[in-house]
Amino acid sequence: MKLFVNDLTVMDFSYLCPKRGMVGESWIVDILLNGGLNEESMVQDFGKVKKELKHVIDDYVDHKLVVPAEHACTTITHDDSNERVQVDFFYHHEGAENAQSLHLYCPPEAYAFVYADEVNMSSVTEYLKEVIKTHLPENVHSVELFLREEAIPTDFYHYTHGLKKHDGNCQRIAHGHRSKVLVFENGKESQKWQNYWAKRWADIYIGTKEDLVSPSQLSFQHDNIHADNFYCFKYQSSQGEFEMAIEKEACEIIETDSTVECLAQFMFDELKTMSGMTLEVRAFEGVGKGAIVADE
Numbered sequence: 001m002k003l004f005v006n007d008l009t010v011m012d013f014s015y016l017c018p019k020r021g022m023v024g025e026s027w028i029v030d031i032l033l034n035g036g037l038n039e040e041s042m043v044q045d046f047g048k049v050k051k052e053l054k055h056v057i058d059d060y061v062d063h064k065l066v067v068p069a070e071h072a073c074t075t076i077t078h079d080d081s082n083e084r085v086q087v088d089f090f091y092h093h094e095g096a097e098n099a100q101s102l103h104l105y106c107p108p109e110a111y112a113f114v115y116a117d118e119v120n121m122s123s124v125t126e127y128l129k130e131v132i133k134t135h136l137p138e139n140v141h142s143v144e145l146f147l148r149e150e151a152i153p154t155d156f157y158h159y160t161h162g163l164k165k166h167d168g169n170c171q172r173i174a175h176g177h178r179s180k181v182l183v184f185e186n187g188k189e190s191q192k193w194q195n196y197w198a199k200r201w202a203d204i205y206i207g208t209k210e211d212l213v214s215p216s217q218l219s220f221q222h223d224n225i226h227a228d229n230f231y232c233f234k235y236q237s238s239q240g241e242f243e244m245a246i247e248k249e250a251c252e253i254i255e256t257d258s259t260v261e262c263l264a265q266f267m268f269d270e271l272k273t274m275s276g277m278t279l280e281v282r283a284f285e286g287v288g289k290g291a292i293v294a295d296e
Helices: 046-060 121-133 191-200 260-272
Strands: 002-017 021-035 065-068 074-079 084-091 100-106 111-114 140-148 156-161 175-185 204-208 230-237 240-247 251-254 279-284 290-294
Touching (some): 002 046, 002 084, 021 100, 065 074, 065 084, 121 140, 156 191, 175 191, 175 260, 251 260, 260 279, 260 290
Parallel strands (some): 002 065, 021 175, 065 111, 156 204
Antiparallel strands (some): 002 175, 021 140, 175 279, 230 240, 279 290
């Protein structure tokens, strides 16, 4: 007997890619359980599947940075003295002359380490299947996971951020989303401005100005980090201290927090300087949620 649950959850996370750097992503999760009937004549109660397995998936991937632990360009250093983990990652954009790098020093909860040389739907599926197996009742023999992207017919972008003021997991400095954007100019959808943001924020890290520090203020050191080509971020939140150094060309620095409300306002304000029309911006944060800013 097979039990299926579609749209079990949406995983909003970022991952490290050897060709793109740090990529914000949103994957929808469908699940299929194989097993016999229990004493309630069920494979498993839908309520338990939605609550318990969703919690497992969210706990292990959602709002984390997924790291390809076996990639040759990944270095992972556990600092047991203060319960933080340093991740150094090198990547090479197609067409770029030199390699680029990312450096993070965060609590272990900020990461998901996938033991593969690449983060993709296949490697993340295998990672989650191994985790879920330990949480299944005896009558369930196996589980199948299906990860998929939202079908977006318009322009979209991948972004990563961290929200230090958030009480939950959004405070982690490197988690992200795959998000569409809708812009209306005088009441009509503007593909021009939607494409503009899709290009401007392709694989971007959106950082808050007040979180910037100099390389010398970081708690960790790396020979590759220099002020002329890196932005360095550092902040304390309820889950611990988060630090990161990232290439400047992979960043957009804004004056405010990077909540979707603030991002919608930022996009709106930027467009007002370039368009003399009446505007409405609908900025999404992953799948099916976001914020709207429009002319009164």
